[in-house]
Amino acid sequence: MNFSKTTSYSLNILSYMANHSDENLSADFLYSQLGIPYQYLRQVLTNLSKNGFINSSRGRKGGFELARDASTIFIADIIELTEGLEGFNKCVLGFETCPFDNKCAIHDLWDESRNNILKILKETSLANLIIKQK
Amino acid sequence: MNFSKTTSYSLNILSYMANHSDENLSADFLYSQLGIPYQYLRQVLTNLSKNGFINSSRGRKGGFELARDASTIFIADIIELTEGLEGFNKCVLGFETCPFDNKCAIHDLWDESRNNILKILKETSLANLIIKQK
DNA sequence: ATTAAATGCTATATAGAGGTATCATTTTAT
């Protein structure tokens, strides 16, 4: 009942970048700032780059930066990339076909909570996120 | 962002049992009713048995049944056993130490949603769950 | 007593997420 590490890493990286826009950040530097294992960090950066969240520049003085304005990148977009949002559409009890006649006692309550969360994820951008960052 | 299969299987099994209390259900029969891989089902049943959720009887006509009244077994108890509830206490972005000065824009909203879910899980018993079962 | 039907136990296999290691390529500083 949590996002994957890859998702968390991605959110971590992007929110950091949003707070340091206009700066070109190398994997080496990001490694020193965030606690993400270096080689895995590299892979995540490649993934974010290939999918249009960040731009990369090679060679000495190369690095990464946000590809678009932080206000246009939403948390849900990132999660969609890293692990998908399908989980939010599944039965909480994990049933493929619901065995209950109408609905079980938990169905609607769960649905509501889940929709609340989805709403948050879809409406919160990286720009919203960093407003109060140190 | 979902419960583990083991959690879902456990919930599946126990809610079925709650709806068939007083009946002694064999692994073989449960296998025919629920879609859980047989050998894994056996392991999950053993786990539930060892942890006091169900009682087992061996030999011919053996099987499993709820160890206590369905109204005393809460969803949260089951999840606590199978995967723990620690996930509900973690930062949504997966940060070990929060990099934000006060809170990020998502913190409180997330907290609220998460508490709602926890509340549901803690207040809903197997008895509540099956009220409308087929 | 014997057999069949059940759980108890435990070893092993599989798949996927997470993590590591290397070499190739590009760019900049000297």
Added chain:
DNA sequence: ATAAAATGATACCTCTATATAGCATTTAAT
């Protein structure tokens, strides 16, 4: 030109959740 500092690409390792297999033990029916 050469070396250094960076990303691109890819192969492999490891760990855990999930799944499979088989033998041991218990109980009930005959």
